[in-house]
Amino acid sequence: MDDIEKRCIEIIAKSKNIPADSINLDTTFEELNIDSLDKINISFEVEETFKIEIPDDALGTLKTVGDVVRGVHQLRENKPPANVATP
Amino acid sequence: MNRVVITGLGCVTPIGNTVDDFRHSLFSGITGIAPIGPFPTAPAGHPGVRFTQMAQVVDFDPLQYMSTGTATATERAAQFGIVAARNAVEHSGLLQAHAPEDTAIILGCSCAGRQAEEPQLANLYLRDARAHPLTVVRTMANAGASHVSIDLGITGPVLTISTACASGTHAIGMAFHMVRSGMVSAAVAGGHDAPLTFGFLRAWDSMRVVSPTLCRPFSADRDGMTLGEGAAMFTLETLESAQARNATIYAEIVGFGMSADAHHITQPYSDGAAKAIRTALKDANASPSEVGYINAHGTGTTANDSTEAEAIHKALGPDIAPTVPISSTKSLHGHSIGATGAIEALATVLALHHNQLPFTYGVTDVDTTLNLDVITKETRPFDPLRPIALSNSLAFGGLNAVLALRKFD
Numbered sequence: 001m002d003d004i005e006k007r008c009i010e011i012i013a014k015s016k017n018i019p020a021d022s023i024n025l026d027t028t029f030e031e032l033n034i035d036s037l038d039k040i041n042i043s044f045e046v047e048e049t050f051k052i053e054i055p056d057d058a059l060g061t062l063k064t065v066g067d068v069v070r071g072v073h074q075l076r077e078n079k080p081p082a083n084v085a086t087p
Numbered sequence: 088m089n090r091v092v093i094t095g096l097g098c099v100t101p102i103g104n105t106v107d108d109f110r111h112s113l114f115s116g117i118t119g120i121a122p123i124g125p126f127p128t129a130p131a132g133h134p135g136v137r138f139t140q141m142a143q144v145v146d147f148d149p150l151q152y153m154s155t156g157t158a159t160a161t162e163r164a165a166q167f168g169i170v171a172a173r174n175a176v177e178h179s180g181l182l183q184a185h186a187p188e189d190t191a192i193i194l195g196c197s198c199a200g201r202q203a204e205e206p207q208l209a210n211l212y213l214r215d216a217r218a219h220p221l222t223v224v225r226t227m228a229n230a231g232a233s234h235v236s237i238d239l240g241i242t243g244p245v246l247t248i249s250t251a252c253a254s255g256t257h258a259i260g261m262a263f264h265m266v267r268s269g270m271v272s273a274a275v276a277g278g279h280d281a282p283l284t285f286g287f288l289r290a291w292d293s294m295r296v297v298s299p300t301l302c303r304p305f306s307a308d309r310d311g312m313t314l315g316e317g318a319a320m321f322t323l324e325t326l327e328s329a330q331a332r333n334a335t336i337y338a339e340i341v342g343f344g345m346s347a348d349a350h351h352i353t354q355p356y357s358d359g360a361a362k363a364i365r366t367a368l369k370d371a372n373a374s375p376s377e378v379g380y381i382n383a384h385g386t387g388t389t390a391n392d393s394t395e396a397e398a399i400h401k402a403l404g405p406d407i408a409p410t411v412p413i414s415s416t417k418s419l420h421g422h423s424i425g426a427t428g429a430i431e432a433l434a435t436v437l438a439l440h441h442n443q444l445p446f447t448y449g450v451t452d453v454d455t456t457l458n459l460d461v462i463t464k465e466t467r468p469f470d471p472l473r474p475i476a477l478s479n480s481l482a483f484g485g486l487n488a489v490l491a492l493r494k495f496d
Contacts, residue, residue, distance in 0.1 A: 015155070015159065016155055016156075017150070017155035033156075037221065038156060040220040040221070041220060041221055044217075044219060044220045047217075048217075
């Protein structure tokens with residue numbers, strides 16, 4: 001388990017008040033009873049933790065814990081260096 | 088019109104998170120006012136406030152009462168409301184006899200969501216941080232009422248009334264009128280607030296109405312109010328339905344009076360308060376001579392207590408006003424703004440139910456210029472020959488609300 005996976009699982013576990021070891025990459029949001037409000041709450045924590053911004057259209061496609069972890073990897077790889085000014 | 092009775096009680100307060108604990112503190116004179124301690128949200132090196140005491144709810148862990156999802160989506164004010172309302176409803180068995188769609192929820196709340204909003208705004212303005220996505224649902228004024236409806240499955244009229252320090256009293260009064268008229272068959276009503284943030288305390292400090300020592304209503308040397316937080320909730324239903332199901336009846340609500348001073352945004356005004364008292368008695372079809380107890384707004388500020396005394400004299404008349412036992416319970420549970428009227432209504436209902444009038448804790452020498460029969464030092468028996476009790480709330484903004492309750496035998 002890499003660090004991103006570990007931290008994503010910790011965020012989700014804390015949000016739902018369940019043990020982290022009850023969650024793996026294949027766990028679905030449906031199984032965790034994650035509703036739309038939970039989803040934006042978890043997304044916010046993930047964004048704050050990894051200093052990324054999850055696009056609105058990506059938010060709707062997240063169905064599993066693995067989707068979140070893969071999305072974080074992808075966004076971090078595409079993230080511009082911190083010293084590049086944005087328009 | 089229906090007669091309306093109170094059949095369920097619930098509370099989360101600085102003097103007890105159950106009605107039994109509240110009652111014990113109320114009649115024993117155990118105050119919930121204590122040193123403030125560290126401000127959880129204050130910036131480092133802040134200059135603090137001029138006062139040192141407030142009345143906080145202690146030993147309240149929302150996860151003991153609600154799911155993680157609900158606890159995450161709510162702020163402390165709504166959490167107090169959920170717990171107090173659930174206790175009142177479960178305790179009364181209300182929903183076993185009344186359809187959820189024919190039941191109302193009318194809650195008073197003045198400062199909803201401050202504990203969620205204030206740190207967010209500090210981050211937003213000072214550190215250019217993002218706002219948390221749950222800020223809106225945590226801070227909307229109706230969050231408490233909405234969560235109570237979700238928690239209890241009540242689908243009738245649900246709304247929040249915000250009239251500063253009279254919010255809880257207005258909510259109970261409006262619910263009373265709704266049940267009395269037959270608009271709904273039952274109601275959950277009360278007040279809830281949790282405003283004790285750093286910014287809120289600093290704002291009140293700037294108004295210079297908070298006691299630097301301790302709230303002591305009606306004392307000659309009184310020097311201000313003490314802030315608090317909490318919730319109190321009631322179930323209201325018709326006398327007919329309560330009797331049909333053999334419910335415990337704690338008191339009958341017989342009248343409700345409202346008025347606006349139309350005078351000044353902060354200065355109390357005796358004409359407005361007197362009108363609300365008169366209106367409550369008229370609504371109850373009762374005379375001043377029937378009033379056996381007044382639970383005063385009694386904030387402990389110089390202006391409130393003297394103006395309230397003047398209003399009582401105007402409303403009840405110079406012969407009767409000095410003979411009515413009166414107390415303020417704010418020196419026990421503090422002034423919890425939108426919740427305080429409901430907490431004081433709870434004190435009044437318990438006084439009627441247990442034939443015991445709470446005393447004003449912390450009074451030094453009574454201000455004799457008020458010409459009131461202030462209950463001090465120990466409780467007094469309730470006089471059954473004067474079966475009406477009034478609970479006064481006189482809010483900033485000049486909005487007054489007075490409940491008239493009658494002992495039920």
